[in-house]
Amino acid sequence: MGKDIRRLEIITERFSNIGSVPVLKDENLYHTTRNAIEYLQSRVSKKVVFKIESDLPLDTPARINVPLFDWVIENICKNAVDAMDGRGSITLHLRRVRTRTAWYRRGTPPRQVAIDITDTGKGIPKNKLESVFMPGFTTKKRGWGLGLALAKRIIENYHEGKLFVKWSEVGRGTTFRLVLNQ
Template structure:
């Protein structure tokens, strides 16, 4: 039964809380700013209506008697310094305008400019009627002030800013979390390597003791024990190298894979048919860290054996790819991976086993991509039929142009 073990649930909850808070802040800002915009728009319209009344007061003879209108012109008519407005008299002529910067040119060109502005304003706002007496009417066309237009776009700008801040916060949080995970992994790996040191020394001493009495202890058994002890030393060296920049050396890739899989074949289920083939040119060299790269092969192969339940076929094929790249395909006949879980197989904590931390494929991907500048991905998987993982390594140049040869190591 598929099992996904997530050891970072608390961090995911924290991310959701941060995202919800950002969403609430953005929504509240949008609603509040829209309210301000509506109120300002209403005020500006009332302001233009007052402006229209002032024009009516000046134009209508019934209003313009012997009284002093200086107060009206100074306090009402000329106070508009922000709202663009154009007054069109009953004959259709533009007689008064405010807050426009006329272009240089002839009076006719300036009138044409004002007429174009009037057409724009008619599309955005319903003009205000000015009663000038005798049943005659003028019209005041107006538009939003610069301040109002800026406020209209402000909430969207604010949302963009909040979105950028949210992304930056998420990246900072994720980076911090990954750094913390790395510190935990490095510390755990180095402590494991340290703890293995003492029992390995003791085991080596027992191997030497058994070699000293070949008549009592079978030499073949002693050889196998020594191989396993050496293997433990290799594992210790792997753990010790975690967190450090590994040294990459030119290695014959086919030889490395054949030698290691020969050792691995003896230590997996006898019901697994393991086949290793190479279509690489003879002597194909690649820069790798041998200890870490063998760890990648081991993790993928053991994961494949588990997926097959210890029964099936395991095929490893090395081949040349375009763009001076080398591919290693590892194919099993296991239960496969569903599409929903394809993105999870390399995630820390993901495991299909009842027992397991789900770190093998995660470490393998990190070793290939971060240390070897390569790629590790699921090339193909079909539920009930099996999975193919592909490792891609870059090579600066191809070895001497020889016909690729097929080499095979088979374990039955």
């Protein structure tokens, strides 16, 4: 019952953050990501293997709102679990990303980090790659198709980052890239 109460508190906090401008803080990216995965790992099939890899120092910060960030990670990973029919692997790879040269023209480029979330699921057909972020898009029998649309909004509007499909191949899997500022 204690876990259920904590879960409801998390959901309440997430929804209250959606209705207001969330506060972004410098948070340890590796530890925050690991905590989100540990929470999720106990709630999905034991046949799903989670891995976190990092090319970054383990104390690398990112500007995030933890409850909303957790929601994004949870949503992408739950979709991956569904795409793998409850068995396979999900790898989260933390890395630095290069900033586009356009930033250099405007001044100091922002420092950015990325999390690549790769699954061994069904993959997304090329003609559906743009649709996955549209409200109402779903491949599931149940659901409203709001998860990825909301995740994209959280990252792009609230965190001033990017969320996109980096790679997908039908029958092999998908990689979502989440880019955050430091």
